[in-house]
Structures are given as C-alpha cells and as structure tokens.
Amino acid sequence: MPTLHTYDYAIVxxxxxxxxxxxxxVGAIVSCKRANFLKAQIELDEARVLALAPGLDLVPVRATLRAIPDICAGGDAAGALRHLSARERFDWLVAPRSTVIQTSPVHTGRCEDLDLALEKLIARMVRVAPAG
Known part of the structure; x- marks a missing residue:
C-alpha cells in the first residue's frame, strides 16, 4: 500500500x-513535517503582473521570489533562517504580510509524491492554460 503524505501548501x-x-x-510552497519536506517553485509571468501595474519595478520582486526556494532549502542562501526547522521556515514564509509578495491562506492536501503535488499545484494554480 502506498504511503500517503498529509501536507500543507500556500500559493505565492x-x-x-x-x-x-x-x-x-506566481508559485507554490509545500510543507510536510513528517517527511521533513519543504519546497517551493516559482514561475513569474511578468506580463501578467505588469498588466496590473505597468510601472512596477520587477527587480526587487524577482529578488524576493528567488529567495523563497532558497529559504525552503535551508542552506547558506537562506541566511539566518537556515537555523530554523523546515516547518518553522514554512511558517515564516506563509506569515501574513502587507507587501507586494504575499501567500494565500494555508491549505492541506494528501498525496503519495510530494514533488508531484508541488508540480500539480503549479500547473493548476499558477500556469495559464493556452487559449482555444
């Protein structure tokens, strides 16, 4: 019988x-405490963002979004956050903010493959289906 993982996720x-x-x-973050799993995938569609705010400076947006997978990985690139557990880093990433980069409320799911769950979230919640 396959192992089912219960995970939490938020949309970036x-x-x-x-x-x-x-x-x-523009992305998703998946956390499974039991599997010590924390990963994020980011896909910034700059044209869609600029359609909402044509004058937005994307340089700091790109930099902040690049940091999210680094924080999830927990290595030196995560800075001081590398000292936190994976779950603590997830909680920090999804904490409510009033900034340009925010996350959705946290939701829960179940799956056999956590990497596949992340990919499915990206496909369903971030990518725009081709017209036609």
Missing part, C-alpha cells in the same frame, strides 16, 4: 498594488 502571489488587493499567482 504578487500583489502589485496592495491597496487594490489584485494579485497574480
């Missing part, structure tokens, strides 16, 4: 004008 969003509350989903 770019909110170019926080006061308007409009956002573009």
């Amino acid at each position: 969003r770019v909110v170019p004008r926080v006061e308007r509350g409009e956002f573009v989903n």
Whole structure:
C-alpha cells in the first residue's frame, strides 16, 4: 500500500498594488513535517503582473521570489533562517504580510509524491492554460 503524505501548501502571489488587493499567482510552497519536506517553485509571468501595474519595478520582486526556494532549502542562501526547522521556515514564509509578495491562506492536501503535488499545484494554480 502506498504511503500517503498529509501536507500543507500556500500559493505565492504578487500583489502589485496592495491597496487594490489584485494579485497574480506566481508559485507554490509545500510543507510536510513528517517527511521533513519543504519546497517551493516559482514561475513569474511578468506580463501578467505588469498588466496590473505597468510601472512596477520587477527587480526587487524577482529578488524576493528567488529567495523563497532558497529559504525552503535551508542552506547558506537562506541566511539566518537556515537555523530554523523546515516547518518553522514554512511558517515564516506563509506569515501574513502587507507587501507586494504575499501567500494565500494555508491549505492541506494528501498525496503519495510530494514533488508531484508541488508540480500539480503549479500547473493548476499558477500556469495559464493556452487559449482555444
């Protein structure tokens, strides 16, 4: 019988004008405490973000988004956060913020393959299906 993992996830969003509350989903973070699993995948669609805020400076947005997978990995690139457990890093990443980079509320899922669950979240929640 396959092992089912219960995991938590949040969708990463770019909110170019926080006061308007409009956002573009740009990634996902998956955490499974039991499997000591914490990974994020980011796919920034700059054209979609700029459609909401044509003058937005994407340089700091890109830098912040690049940091998310590094924080998940927990190595030297995670800075001081590398000293936290995987679950503590997840909790830090998904804490509510009033900034351009935010996350959705945390949701729970079950799967056999955590990497595949992350890929499916990206496909369903971040990528835009081709027209037609």
